[in-house]
Amino acid sequence: MDKKNSLHRIVDRHFTAPPGKVGLLYGERKVYSLATLIAVEILMRNPAVVIIDAANRVDPYLFARIARMKHIDPYSFLDRTYVTRAYTCYQLDISITDGLFQFVCGVNAQFVIVYGLIDLFDDEQVPISDVVDILRRVRETLRSLMLKGISTLLVSSTPHFKLKGREYFFAQLSAMADVRYRLEQHNFDQHIILEETTHGKNNTDRNNAHSVRREQLVTIPQGVTERRPKRV
Amino acid sequence: MKITGWLFDSYATDKGITVWLVDGNGKKYKTHYHFHPLFYLNLTKDEEHFLQLMRKELPSEVSLRRVERRDLYSRVMIPVLEVSLHNPLMFQKTVYTLSKHFNFYKFYGADIKVMQLFYYITQLFPLAYGEYEIENDILQHWSLLDRFDAIDYTIPELSVMTLTPSMKLFSPKYQRSMEIEVSIDDTTRVLQQNDPRELIEQINYYLVQYDPDIILTEYGDSSLLPLLSSLAEEYRIPLHLNRDPDARYYTTKAQSYFSYGSMVHRDGVFELAGRWHIDRENSFIVGEADLEGLYDLSRMSQIGVQHQARTSIGSALSSMQISWAYRNNVLVPYKRPIKESFKTLSTLLKSDRGGLHFMPPKGYHEQVAELDFASMYPTLMKNHNISSETIDCVCCADSSHLVPELGYRLCEKHTGFVPETLTPILEKRARYKELKRTAATDELKKKYDRMQAGLKWILVTCFGYLGFKKSRMGRIEAHEAVNAFAREGLLRAKEIAEAKGFTLIHAIVDCVWLKKKDATREEYEALAKEIEREVGVKISLEGIYQWILFPTSKMDDDITTATRYVGTYENGEMKVRGLEVRRHDTCRYVKKMQQEMLDVLSSARSVAEIKFRLPDVIAVVKRYIDQLNEGNVSPFELVIRRRISKDPYEYANKSINAVVSQTLAEAGVTLAAGESIEYIITDASGKKDPQKAKPLALYALDDGYDAKKYSEFIFDAAETLLQPFGYTRKELQKSWKEDIMDLPLFRQVS
Numbered sequence: 001m002d003k004k005n006s007l008h009r010i011v012d013r014h015f016t017a018p019p020g021k022v023g024l025l026y027g028e029r030k031v032y033s034l035a036t037l038i039a040v041e042i043l044m045r046n047p048a049v050v051i052i053d054a055a056n057r058v059d060p061y062l063f064a065r066i067a068r069m070k071h072i073d074p075y076s077f078l079d080r081t082y083v084t085r086a087y088t089c090y091q092l093d094i095s096i097t098d099g100l101f102q103f104v105c106g107v108n109a110q111f112v113i114v115y116g117l118i119d120l121f122d123d124e125q126v127p128i129s130d131v132v133d134i135l136r137r138v139r140e141t142l143r144s145l146m147l148k149g150i151s152t153l154l155v156s157s158t159p160h161f162k163l164k165g166r167e168y169f170f171a172q173l174s175a176m177a178d179v180r181y182r183l184e185q186h187n188f189d190q191h192i193i194l195e196e197t198t199h200g201k202n203n204t205d206r207n208n209a210h211s212v213r214r215e216q217l218v219t220i221p222q223g224v225t226e227r228r229p230k231r232v
Numbered sequence: 233m234k235i236t237g238w239l240f241d242s243y244a245t246d247k248g249i250t251v252w253l254v255d256g257n258g259k260k261y262k263t264h265y266h267f268h269p270l271f272y273l274n275l276t277k278d279e280e281h282f283l284q285l286m287r288k289e290l291p292s293e294v295s296l297r298r299v300e301r302r303d304l305y306s307r308v309m310i311p312v313l314e315v316s317l318h319n320p321l322m323f324q325k326t327v328y329t330l331s332k333h334f335n336f337y338k339f340y341g342a343d344i345k346v347m348q349l350f351y352y353i354t355q356l357f358p359l360a361y362g363e364y365e366i367e368n369d370i371l372q373h374w375s376l377l378d379r380f381d382a383i384d385y386t387i388p389e390l391s392v393m394t395l396t397p398s399m400k401l402f403s404p405k406y407q408r409s410m411e412i413e414v415s416i417d418d419t420t421r422v423l424q425q426n427d428p429r430e431l432i433e434q435i436n437y438y439l440v441q442y443d444p445d446i447i448l449t450e451y452g453d454s455s456l457l458p459l460l461s462s463l464a465e466e467y468r469i470p471l472h473l474n475r476d477p478d479a480r481y482y483t484t485k486a487q488s489y490f491s492y493g494s495m496v497h498r499d500g501v502f503e504l505a506g507r508w509h510i511d512r513e514n515s516f517i518v519g520e521a522d523l524e525g526l527y528d529l530s531r532m533s534q535i536g537v538q539h540q541a542r543t544s545i546g547s548a549l550s551s552m553q554i555s556w557a558y559r560n561n562v563l564v565p566y567k568r569p570i571k572e573s574f575k576t577l578s579t580l581l582k583s584d585r586g587g588l589h590f591m592p593p594k595g596y597h598e599q600v601a602e603l604d605f606a607s608m609y610p611t612l613m614k615n616h617n618i619s620s621e622t623i624d625c626v627c628c629a630d631s632s633h634l635v636p637e638l639g640y641r642l643c644e645k646h647t648g649f650v651p652e653t654l655t656p657i658l659e660k661r662a663r664y665k666e667l668k669r670t671a672a673t674d675e676l677k678k679k680y681d682r683m684q685a686g687l688k689w690i691l692v693t694c695f696g697y698l699g700f701k702k703s704r705m706g707r708i709e710a711h712e713a714v715n716a717f718a719r720e721g722l723l724r725a726k727e728i729a730e731a732k733g734f735t736l737i738h739a740i741v742d743c744v745w746l747k748k749k750d751a752t753r754e755e756y757e758a759l760a761k762e763i764e765r766e767v768g769v770k771i772s773l774e775g776i777y778q779w780i781l782f783p784t785s786k787m788d789d790d791i792t793t794a795t796r797y798v799g800t801y802e803n804g805e806m807k808v809r810g811l812e813v814r815r816h817d818t819c820r821y822v823k824k825m826q827q828e829m830l831d832v833l834s835s836a837r838s839v840a841e842i843k844f845r846l847p848d849v850i851a852v853v854k855r856y857i858d859q860l861n862e863g864n865v866s867p868f869e870l871v872i873r874r875r876i877s878k879d880p881y882e883y884a885n886k887s888i889n890a891v892v893s894q895t896l897a898e899a900g901v902t903l904a905a906g907e908s909i910e911y912i913i914t915d916a917s918g919k920k921d922p923q924k925a926k927p928l929a930l931y932a933l934d935d936g937y938d939a940k941k942y943s944e945f946i947f948d949a950a951e952t953l954l955q956p957f958g959y960t961r962k963e964l965q966k967s968w969k970e971d972i973m974d975l976p977l978f979r980q981v982s
Contacts, residue, residue, distance in 0.1 A: 083580055094571045
């Protein structure tokens with residue numbers, strides 16, 4: 001399947017037209033590389049994209065590399081991608097719930113990507129009650145963004161919680177999303193699988209509304225690496 | 233009654249704080265101080281009303297008071313509710329109960345330990361000298377004749393009892409039965425554990441008879457004191473480790489955690505009441521700065537001496553910052569850290585960088601000078617007013633003080649809390665260094681050296697702590713700003729040097745290595761002065777190397793590594809960094825061999841003289857290889873010490889660490905991730921002996937050692953020094969089969 005068309009299709013069908021959705025993309029290691037590809041697709045058609053990075057996975061070098069592959073000046077991507085990093089769940093909380101909408105409007109972005117929303121909850125110094133509070137506030141903020149036509153993509157690696165009793169945060173994360181994708185990797189082949197879309201008022205894409213659907217949407221081309229290429 | 237003396241120890245009780253004082257004659261006084269720890273809430277009127285209603289349900293009686301305190305970042309005074317607790321022991325429970333009803337962002341100073349609150353609110357500190365007024369054992373008030381940041385101060389004469397395991401080869405963890413050595417006033421006695429009752433009685437005898445102020449131990453936290461207290465409990469004999477019979481021990485469990493990419497293990501703590509327990513094996517600061525450094529740091533950080541001995545340097549720094557906040561009526565954030573401002577990826581590319589390195593050319597060089605910036609990062613933080621609240625502050629929208637490359641604005645009106653807390657440390661350390669230089673006796677010299685060493689570690693960690701994710705008042709932009717100024721400073725130093733005809737050989741963050749034909753010491757010193765004037769940070773000539781070696785990387789022959797080098801100064805003193813001889817994971821035998829090689833080289837004054845000495849250096853290698861092959865090496869010299877990264881049975885592979893830790897576990901020694909193991913390699917390949925290595929504790933002489941593997945270590949260490957002359961490890965190994973002494977010299981001199 002052609003990569004450009006497929007990613008176009010995902011971005012068009014599930015995020016930008018009509019605007020105002022919450023999507024979840026999860027899977028193994030390369031999920032953040034795929035998120036970068038999606039961010040680039042969005043940048044090709046939008047003035048800016050905003051990333052909240054709680055997984056410490058934003059890689060400017062990958063943005064630059066993709067730009068070069070497309071024969072585009074890397075700074076045309078780097079100057080229009082805004083990022084804030086969070087190292088504790090409390091920082092993540094205020095990054096999303098305190099002034100995000102104003103910032104997004106200020107840079108004329110219609111798309112927010114959140115890396116590792118639940119990663120920072122796997123911390124024994126963070127009580128579950130705090131996590132519940134944070135998730136509630138984040139959910140409300142994402143909903144209000146959605147109503148204002150701003151789409152959010154939540155990106156998460158497949159959760160491996162060290163602490164017992166915290167696994168269900170992934171279910172909570174899933175519940176926030178209108179549409180859920182899984183990145184699958186079989187040897188060298190990677191596929192994005194559309195796992196589920198939800199009914200109800202959150203779902204603005206009525207034509208594709210179904211409770212559970214498995215659909216292979218795109219094969220990721222080899223060579224899109226997670227990190228900088230090795231020195232030759 | 234008025235006592236002129238020192239604050240010795242303090243701990244919380246349900247009524248306040250127990251404070252131990254000691255006077256000039258060594259007499260101790262147990263007193264009580266009425267203290268209500270407090271925190272702040274920023275509530276709406278409805279929430280405040282709700283709090284009034286639920287007051288009776290709280291674990292402790294509380295008093296409420298409306299006050300105004302300053303917000304750290306906006307600098308605005310905001311109205312808050314001060315909640316003070318009548319029972320200090322219920323502080324955490326009360327916060328927990330309230331946090332079920334109020335958002336955690338509404339709390340300030342709610343996770344500070346009661347003992348710390350006592351010090352911050354009263355502005356007392358450990359070993360504070362003053363006049364204390366006591367009535368009926370109640371500490372009424374005091375007048376301090378001392379300051380926490382004083383340079384010249386006195387401390388009381390404290391009596392010390394030492395408790396150590398008499399078998400020192402292994403940690404007590406590896407010993408089934410233990411003999412304990414008790415030392416008092418240069419007299420040492422060995423107590424056997426054959427009869428536990430007798431052991432406890434003997435310990436009690438010494439405690440009562442000598443009433444020591446300090447119990448100094450080795451492995452006291454992990455083994456000795458837990459063992460003694462559990463025996464005392466089992467045999468129902470009261471053990472008088474505490475001076476205060478009404479108090480309990482303060483203990484915590486051991487823990488393992490990741491720090492800077494590696495697993496670290498920290499023993500639990502065993503702290504006493506009315507008397508100090510200091511475990512040399514569980515105290516970084518005592519290891520680095522001895523007791524003098526510990527006392528000095530404890531006074532500065534206002535953390536009790538026992539606790540300071542065990543806590544991290546970062547905690548000491550954090551404590552100084554929080555104390556500053558209380559002194560200045562600033563609210564201490566509870567769980568609300570400042571978020572990183574949005575930035576473009578192109579700004580991130582510029583900002584997310586560390587210090588600058590210029591990699592050195594590989595091989596030996598002559599007449600190279602090293603110039604070091606003194607305390608560069610903390611000085612930059614102080615000079616440029618870099619602090620969490622001074623970056624892009626609300627009060628200086630048109631500030632002309634900008635961070636290079638990044639353009640962040642810095643406050644020009646108010647000094648930040650980071651420079652405020654660092655300034656006394658910088659001044660104090662500079663003064664200690666001066667006192668060390670001018671000290672009349674060796675003993676004084678050592679004393680001031682230890683005291684400056686304790687403070688040095690705060691200066692080392694202060695920069696990292698700005699960006700530490702759990703730093704209560706840290707901020708990533710401040711961390712980035714320091715790096716940006718440091719890069720700018722180093723580049724400026726390079727430009728100045730090059731403009732004067734010097735060549736930059738190497739640079740690491742805050743040090744530069746320069747060269748200029750026939751340059752004199754005076755020229756380098758003049759250059760240092762000019763750089764200092766331009767950059768604003770003191771830089772001094774560390775020395776001029778007669779020769780210096782930058783070995784190649786072990787991973788790639790074409791490059792060097794920034795922190796591995798060896799050289800001799802003009803005065804013959806040798807400086808070694810990062811080589812096998814300095815590494816903790818090198819066995820003693822290899823260290824000895826490399827040290828002997830260096831000893832041979834140390835008298836060389838040029839590269840030509842090094843070449844002249846090569847036969848002697850190679851002879852050292854040959855001798856050590858011969859001894860290995862003849863089986864004449866003491867196994868104790870072959871012991872390798874490593875840290876395990878996982879619990880023994882979590883390993884999926886059969887690495888030496890896995891095999892050794894599992895062997896120990898089967899023998900009844902349970903180790904946790906981050907703890908160290910010691911072993912001797914018996915068959916690295918695992919072909920003859922699947923066990924690969926024997927733990928030192930289970931080693932028998934007839935287990936032998938893997939001579940081939942150890943000879944590889946020898947060749948590796950030899951290669952580090954000989955590679956520039958064409959002797960690679962492979963070359964050395966290959967030639968070994970013939971005769972290493974027949975190797976041609978200077979095969980390919982670089």
